[in-house]
Amino acid sequence: MKLARPVENESGIALYGAGMELTPAIIERLKAMGTEAVFIEGAIEYRFPKxxxxxxxxxxxxxxxxxxxxxxxxxxxxxxxxxxxxxxx
Amino acid sequence: MKTAAEIRDEIESLSAIPTLPTVLTDVLKLIDREDVSVNQIGDFISEDQALSARVLKMVNSPIYGFPGRISSINQALMLIGLGVLKGMLTGVAIFDVMQKTMVGLWEHSIGAAAAARIIAQKAGIKEVEEASVAGLIHDLGKVALGVCYPAEFGQCVERARAEQKYIFDLERDIMGVSHAEAGSWLARKWNFPRQLVEAVAYHHKPRLAKEAKKLAATVHLADALIKMTGFGFGGDPFVHPVDEEAWALLGLSDDDVKDILLELEDSISGTVLSF
CATH class of the missing domain: 1.10.12 (Lyase 2-enoyl-coa Hydratase; Chain  A, domain 2)
Incomplete structure (x- = not known):
């Protein structure tokens, strides 16, 4: 399970980049930071057009x-x- | 050309879409039996790992509004009910045949499912899962026509592209029936809940719905919104004129539509994992 979008802090700085593997340790860290949800790579592949x-x-x-x-x-x-x-x- | 009655007979005689796995046909029969409990149905589905994985993946996607929260088939059944599960199973199981019928039809269908869920939430409809499933199967008739009449349906697809026409109009011109009619015949024959049958039947003409006007209006608008985004392909790229009565029934403001579009793009561009 990988992140589909970066996770940013309140200042907009990316803490975890898109494509990062979500290990149990990282999930625990995200929870501890108060993150409620993240976008993960799913079955639906969609690229925004220009x-x-x-x-x-x-x-x-x-x-x-x-x-x-x-x-x-x-x-x-x-x-x-x-x-x-x-x-x- | 065959008459509409002959086409209806042939479509209704489809006891199952040819490529449906046997397990699904068995589950659909089981759901119709009154002497079988919900738990027994859940256990039966759970025995097929491929099918239960597909259902759980779908039910946990943002399309159905329970992202990351449902871990078992029995839990899914408790939340969405048998009628909705039946529609969802059909939608999930016709994935392969949808891909073969028309490139992009599956994406159009899941996009419409997501749009219908978000519209239903904004419009204050309680049965949001029913709206999702109605969106997912609204084009079931295209699959039915594609399976029963591949040459004629192929002609509709080709002429829609070449002549830049609505595929709905070409189906009526070439075959004398539309996918909305065909889908409703099949859904009724398969004993889908009446609300879902009406949503499929009237997603192009929601004002004709009798018992499910708001659900039909929801799918009607969902179909338009997903075409506006260009996500997937339902046979033509053109938005149909939105029905005024359906629009008024949903009572959405411009700001609601803006919110729906933002949420819809989040739904179709990624899957949310909630902690």
Whole structure:
């Protein structure tokens, strides 16, 4: 069982990197630090696309919904979401 | 072209998806028996290590909302109930045939399961596990059509790609039935809980649901959201117009949708281990 994402302290400094094997000793240390949960490598393999590719996926997804208000709003939220997640990475 | 009634007969005669392991067919029969206890069913599943490992892996993934907390099949049964377990077992067991039916369909299905769970939580639906399973099996009909009519279904997939159309419309044009109808016939024939049957039947037209409007609305929106992320592939990349009645029924705000998208990406991009 390996970490899928780094474990960081409150200052954002990575204590354990992605790919680190989660041994019982490390799990105990994480618990002692007050860590409630970590991301582990799972059965689902997903790589985030590049921002431009992700935005293209969104455009294609909404290319047949016409001017329906709910879909227009969802499209707006989704585009803002993509902008936000790439802004934070 | 065969009539819808003939297609329905052929789909309902699928006593099991051909590649389903015998143990699953046996478990599904056992669940339907009234003289068998929940513990006996749990013990029977636990005897098959491969199947129980798959179920525990699934139930402990963020898709079902109990990350890292369920260690035995009997514990899973207590938490999710037999009806939901039946849907989950089917979803888990059709993994292989889903992969063969359409590349990306399994990912689309587990993505929809995760989205449905998160939407259900935000919309205040108590049966979140039922929502997850409904999301997981909502495209069961694509598997049924792919197994019973590989040439015609293959034509739907190919034309959807070449003509940039919704696969739902092509199924109706080419075969006269949609995967939603096909899936509901199979789910009903296999004695799935009525709520799950309705969610499968009406995930494209949730306003037509009679007893499970909110569940159908949840899967309808989950299907749209997972397509928006581009995770997996359900036959076409296009979001369907979201039904206004379903949207109103769920009562979600813009902020709710933003939260759902964030949580959904966490769910599909990694598995959480809770201490």
């Amino acid at each position: 921002k431009a590719d992700y935005l293209a996926v969104v455009e294609t997804a909404f290319s047949k919904t016409g001017g329906k208000a709910i879909n227009a709003n969802l499209r707006k939220i989704m585009k803002a979401h993509v902008e936000a997640i790439y802004g934070s990475r």
